Amino acid sequence: MTVPNLTLNDGVEMPALGFGVFLVPDVDAEGAVLQALEKGYRHIDTAAAYENEAGVGRAIARSGIAREDIFVTTKLWIQDAGETHALDAFERSRVRLGVEQVDLLLIHQPFGDYYGTWRAMEDLYRRGQVRAIGVSNFYPDRLVDLIDHNEIVPAVNQIETHPFFQRSADQAVMRSRGVQLESWGPLGQGREDLFTNPILTEIAQTHEKTVAQVVLRWLLQREIAVIPKTVNPARMAENLDVFDFVIADDEMARIATLDTGASTAFNHHDPSSASMLGTTRFDT
Ligand code: NDP
Numbered sequence: 001m002t003v004p005n006l007t008l009n010d011g012v013e014m015p016a017l018g019f020g021v022f023l024v025p026d027v028d029a030e031g032a033v034l035q036a037l038e039k040g041y042r043h044i045d046t047a048a049a050y051e052n053e054a055g056v057g058r059a060i061a062r063s064g065i066a067r068e069d070i071f072v073t074t075k076l077w078i079q080d081a082g083e084t085h086a087l088d089a090f091e092r093s094r095v096r097l098g099v100e101q102v103d104l105l106l107i108h109q110p111f112g113d114y115y116g117t118w119r120a121m122e123d124l125y126r127r128g129q130v131r132a133i134g135v136s137n138f139y140p141d142r143l144v145d146l147i148d149h150n151e152i153v154p155a156v157n158q159i160e161t162h163p164f165f166q167r168s169a170d171q172a173v174m175r176s177r178g179v180q181l182e183s184w185g186p187l188g189q190g191r192e193d194l195f196t197n198p199i200l201t202e203i204a205q206t207h208e209k210t211v212a213q214v215v216l217r218w219l220l221q222r223e224i225a226v227i228p229k230t231v232n233p234a235r236m237a238e239n240l241d242v243f244d245f246v247i248a249d250d251e252m253a254r255i256a257t258l259d260t261g262a263s264t265a266f267n268h269h270d271p272s273s274a275s276m277l278g279t280t281r282f283d284t
Contacts, residue, residue, distance in 0.1 A: 003042065003240070006225055008155040009178040010125075012132045014071055014104065016220055017240065018043030020184070020229035021052055029055025030062070032231050037063045037070070039236045045158075045227040047075035047108055048093050048284035057098035072097060073104040073227075075136060076121075079281050081112030086120035089284055094129070105130040106158055110142045110268070111278045115150070122152050132156065136184070137268060140173040147177055158182040160266070161224060163194065163215060166259040171224070182225035185265060187212055199254050207245045210238060217242045218255050 005013040019041040024032050029052035033044055037059065046056045053074060060070055074097065080089030094102060105121055107114050114135075121133040134156030135143065147153050157174055161167045161183035171181050188194035200211045207214065212228070216239060219226045228239045247255075267273050 003040070003243070006180055006223070008104075008132050008180055009153055010132055010155055012103070012155065014132070014156075014180070014225065015041075015043035016225050017041075017216070017242070018045050018071065018073070018225070018227040019236070020045045020227040021056060022047070022050055022184075022229055024050070024052055024055075024229070024231060026052040026055040028231065030058040033059035034063060035233050036236050037065060039233070040240055041236070042069055043071040043073070043227070045073045046097075047077070047106075048080070048089060049075065049077040049108060049282045051283055053093055053096040057096055061098055067099065071103045072099060073106065074102055075106040075108035076117055077108050077282055077284050078112040078278050080117075080284055081107075081114055082116040083113075083120045086117040087124070090120070090124055090129070092284065101128065102130045104132045104134060104156060106133075106156065107135045107138075109136065109277055110138050111274060115146070118146060118150055118152075122150065125152060134158070134179070134182075139268060140170050143179065144173065144177065147179075153177060154179050156180045156182050156225070158184050158227075160185045160263055161219065162186055162188045162264075163197070163200065163218070163255055163258040164188060164191075164260050164264050165262060166256065168256075168259070171222070180225060181223075182227065183219050184227065186216060186219055186226045186228050188215075188264060191264065197258065199258060203247065203251045203254070206251075207247075209242075209245060212239060213242050213245075214247065214255075217245065218247055218252065221247055221252065 019036040132155040134154040136158035
């Protein structure tokens with residue numbers, strides 16, 4: 001199974017489909033990532049806040065796969081924002097992952113002193129300790145402001161994107177600025193109403209595929225990177241098997257009607273949510 005690459009704005013090639021490990025406890029992460037690598041995944045998405053970087057690192061080490069053949073993303077949490085804190089936090093992540101270089105480093109959330117964090121990440125990029133730098137959960141206004149007042153344009157913005165929250169206008173802004181959209185929660189974080197949706201189910205039946213495969217394929221056809229998470233080996237294979245069919249234009253148009261324009265997970269504009277996230281601490 002060959003996963004195509006997307007070329008980021010700094011020339012780095014990133015597999016368009018990767019494996020997410022949010023909510024996978026560290027003790028399980030090693031086994032899950034090893035299985036994913038065996039199935040053919042070559043792009044792993046973790047974060048300091050997931051507290052499973054060490055497990056991901058053990059899997060990479062044990063896999064026997066050459067380091068340069070695995071694309072590893074991690075993210076800096078809010079409590080580590082600011083120039084000095086971010087450099088220290090990156091070093092802890094790098095050591096936990098057991099790698100010399102991280103492929104993609106993201107600001108996890110647009111809260112706290114993320115301008116200071118970005119300057120630290122620009123330094124890490126110039127020193128070659130990361131191959132690409134980007135952000136996550138940035139709405140277009142914050143993204144454009146960060147771009148206009150710094151030197152390096154984020155390579156990626158990882159944001160919630162799925163059939164119920166499609167982000168087309170946000171994607172247009174990112175395209176105009178050379179920022180790759182990467183979907184988190186591509187499967188709606190396992191929401192039942194996604195897997196039983198009549199439109200998605202009908203399209204899946206037409207192609208003899210599952211709803212999960214249709215959704216991942218739909219995102220990929222929109223040139224959006226995807227990082228579905230599963231701890232189930234059969235689903236790992238299922239989520240990777242999306243390169244042998246094409247969703248037709250009329251089917252793409254039908255899926256477009258499912259957009260609600262709103263998050264199904266988290267409202268970044270709600271002050272109490274911003275405060276809640278900003279004060280949540282992890283063992284980073
Ligand atoms: P996903 O949309 O990937 O959904 C994961 C859920 O779907 C799990 O409950 C999983 O269950 C289930 N699932 C996976 N594959 C299938 C399938 N083929 N059929 C039926 N159910 C399936 O949600 P995530 O929130 O995990 O998002 C993906 C990744 O994005 C994360 O793991 C993380 O790396 C990243 N992320 C980033 C965020 C950010 O703020 N930057 C926020 C959230 C996620 P099971 O494991 O039991 O199979």
